[in-house]
Amino acid sequence: MNITEAIEKVKPHLTVKRFEHTLRVADTAVKLAKRYDASQTKAELAAILHDYAKYRSLDEMERWIRKSTLPKDLLDYHHELWHGPVGAILIEREFGIRDKEIQSAVHYHTTGKAGMSILDKIIFLADYIEPGRSFPGINDVRKKAEQDLTHACLMASKNTITYLISKNTTVYPDSFHAYNDLTRQII
Numbered sequence: 001m002n003i004t005e006a007i008e009k010v011k012p013h014l015t016v017k018r019f020e021h022t023l024r025v026a027d028t029a030v031k032l033a034k035r036y037d038a039s040q041t042k043a044e045l046a047a048i049l050h051d052y053a054k055y056r057s058l059d060e061m062e063r064w065i066r067k068s069t070l071p072k073d074l075l076d077y078h079h080e081l082w083h084g085p086v087g088a089i090l091i092e093r094e095f096g097i098r099d100k101e102i103q104s105a106v107h108y109h110t111t112g113k114a115g116m117s118i119l120d121k122i123i124f125l126a127d128y129i130e131p132g133r134s135f136p137g138i139n140d141v142r143k144k145a146e147q148d149l150t151h152a153c154l155m156a157s158k159n160t161i162t163y164l165i166s167k168n169t170t171v172y173p174d175s176f177h178a179y180n181d182l183t184r185q186i187i
């Protein structure tokens with residue numbers, strides 16, 4: 001599937017705002033891929049697809065989690081965490097995308113995980129720093145993203161976990177695994 005096709009397939013599934021976010025994530029991901037010597041094509045495609053499942057009904061996402069090989073513990077956590085893993089399955093079922101690197105980047109874009117590939121990191125970070133986002137401290141992360149992909153991911157991971165804890169929200173284990181692993185990688 002090429003980029004133009006992917007954009008056309010994804011667009012009707014998203015709101016206008018989410019679609020614009022998706023295009024900005026793609027633009028940011030391509031820049032990061034150039035900077036860090038990753039495949040620009042894969043980065044762009046993964047970014048276009050990353051929120052594909054965002055507006056599926058909770059019922060449908062729950063069914064996919066139950067009947068696929070996805071970890072069942074997702075169902076014990078907030079449903080915001082479901083669209084990445086479910087999206088990774090749907091892009092294969094509906095578009096025939098079996099590229100494991102792209103599927104992984106879509107799967108883990110919200111939480112991260114231990115042992116992220118460069119593409120995983122690019123999508124995780126692009127989703128966080130795209131120019132439409134405004135989180136506290138985001139400009140420091142944007143600056144770090146120009147120098148050190150792993151360190152910038154660590155900053156994003158740390159900010160997200162800190163935010164979730166400040167809101168008394170549960171944190172999915174993969175979010176902690178990402179944080180721990182990224183910390184070990186930078187020291």
Ligand code: DGI
Nearest residue numbers: 051078080081109110111127169170171172175
């Ligand atoms: O889909 P997007 O809005 O572009 O961004 P996203 O997929 O990165 O994040 C979706 C939401 O998930 C966001 O509000 C932060 C939240 N989130 C990230 N990690 C965790 C989490 N929520 C919970 N409960 N636990 C997590 O570990």
Ligand code: FE
Nearest residue numbers: 050051109110
């Ligand atoms: Fe998302």
Ligand code: FE
Nearest residue numbers: 109110127128
């Ligand atoms: Fe994210």
Ligand code: FE
Nearest residue numbers: 021050051127
């Ligand atoms: Fe997103």
